Amino acid sequence: MTYCVGMRLNNGLVFMSDTRTNAGVDNFASTRKMFNFNVPNERSITIMTAGNLATTQAMISLLKERTEAKDDRSPSIFAQPTMFQVARLVGSTLREVISYSSPGSPSSADTFSASVIVGGQIKGGQPTIFLVYPEGNFIEISDDTPFFQIGETKYGKPILVRAYEADMPFEDAIKLLLVSFDSTVKSNLSVGLPFDFHVYENDSLAQKSPTRIEADDDVYQTISSGWGEALKAALDGLPSYRI
Secondary structure, X not given: OOEEEEEEEOOEXXXXXXXXXXXXXXXXXXXXXXXXXXXXXXXXXXEEEEEOHHHHHHHHHHHHHHHHOXXXXXXXXXXXXXXXXXXXXXXXXXXXXXXXXXXXXXXXXXXXXXXXXXXXXXXXOOOEEEEEOOOOOEEEOOOOOOEEEEEXXXXXXXXXXXXXXXXXXXXXXXXXXXXHHHHHHHHOOOOOOOEEEEEEEOOOOOOOOOEXXXXXXXXXXXXXXXXXXXXXXXXXXXXXXXX
C-alpha cells in the first residue's frame, strides 16, 4: 500500500508520497513512488503511483524508455502538446501494462491494478493535476476537488478537507500534508517514511529534485508530536456532552 497526494494551490502545485511498498511484522521495504519528467522552460511533469509495484514500475519504465528511444518507440511524454494529452498517454500506458500482465482475466487484472496522479504544466497551458484510474480513464482537479489522493486515503483525508485553503503558501501546504501523512502512518502499517515532496510554482516551467523527509527530520518530529498535543488540547476545550 502507499499514500500519495497531489494538491493545487493558487500559486502552484504540491506533491507528496510515502515510500513504503511492503509491510508486515518483520518485513519492510521502500521504493520511490514520485517521478519527474522535465524539459527546462518547456514542461514540468510529476507522476506518483500506487498499487501493484510490478505494474507501476513497468509503466514508469515504458514512459521513460519512450522519451529516450527512437521513433519506433513513441509516443513520448515529451511530445504531448497538453497536460490532457499527457494524462491520456499515462492512462493508455497503465492500461497496456495491466492488460499485458493479466490477459483475458478480470480477477487477475484486479491483482495487477494501480492508480496514478500526474500533474504539472506545459508551456502555453495551465498547471493542473489528473487522477488516472486502472482502466486508463481519468479526472481533472477542480475548485470543488482541489486535491487528489491515491493509496491508503481515508486516514489522511479529514485534515485536508478541514484545513485546506487555496491561498495558503507552499510552506503551510507542506505542513498540512505532513499532518495528513503522519495521521496515516499512525493508523496503517502499510504507509511509512521517508516521504518525498515536490513543489511546482506556476509558470516556472522548472523542476527541482524531490525533497526527502526522513523519520528523524526535526520539523517532522515537531509537527508529529505537536499535532497530537494540539488535538488533545482542542478536545479538552470542547464542551462535554451531558448524559
